[in-house]
Amino acid sequence: MSDASTLTLNNCVTMPALGFGVFQTPPDETRAAVSAALADGYRNIDTAAAYGNERQVGEAVAAAGLDRSEVFVETKIWISDYGYDQTLHGFEKSARKLGVDQIDLLILHQALPSEFDKTLEAYRALETLLADGKVRAIGVSNFMVDHLTALLDRATVVPAVNQIEVHPYFTQPQVQAMNAEHGILTQAWSPIGGITFYRDGQHSSTLQDPDIGRIADAHGKTPAQVMLRWHLQRGRSAIPKSTNPQRIAENIDVFDFELTATELAEIDALDTGRRGGPEPEAITLETFGRAIPED
């Protein structure tokens, strides 16, 4: 069986491939969710300044009794904190809330296509934080091919990660190919298609897909486990979110089976090309900007 549990980033930092997401996890439920995840063996937690729950993530990590080096903590700078000095300050805010001196992976949450110079200044701040040892790796999120091209043209450090929407119904092959070409790890957000349930207001779509269901039955696994295994075997990182202890445990129980090449290709073929999340090209400060509190 292939070892899909650890990935090595382009700066040689290693990271658990399967992480735990906390988007839309209310602050008062975050500590319990992250504590459950850590107890089940997750060692990679993905939060963001914009999620409003960094403090509770930090509390759960501190309470777990693990050495700090055992838990990989990722967070994201929101667009309202872009600009060189603002992003350096954004790091200080996140580190303070998380209660850590060093963040393992710090990424820009979105490109700001209409103000790309501000995005570049924010990325330059990440490069400074990396050089100063304040972060162990830097990256981006929701960067499309044009955004990556413009960034790579000016950046000194190639991002280690591009965190993008990837689930069986939306796989962004061109972005994944560009990531791969430059040694940038694709990290899948909404890895089991959560963004489509949120938007539809019901738990349907990928979880009830007949092909995924058939593959799950063949392995005695659940649809969510099959989708997560698909990411791992395709070399991606995946960061499923749950606040339900049973589902938190289910989502990390993916290391005892292996999908066949045919099954992987069948899941690849489910792509509809239809994005669940916001159109990255349309992100502006006017529509999505909001202040990130100091504390």
Ligand SMILES: NC(=O)c1ccc[n+]([C@@H]2O[C@H](COP(=O)([O-])OP(=O)(O)OC[C@H]3O[C@@H](n4cnc5c(N)ncnc54)[C@H](OP(=O)(O)O)[C@@H]3O)[C@@H](O)[C@H]2O)c1
């Ligand atoms: N960079 C970005 O712009 C961006 C955008 C979106 C997300 N993210 C990151 O990616 C993480 C995951 O994405 P996501 O939260 O949108 O979607 P997801 O992880 O694909 O799906 C989460 C949804 O699935 C449910 N669920 C979880 N495990 C399940 C299982 N085994 N069976 C059935 N249902 C299950 C959850 O409900 P319960 O909680 O009730 O289990 C929740 O409704 C986020 O938490 C965040 O860290 C990043």
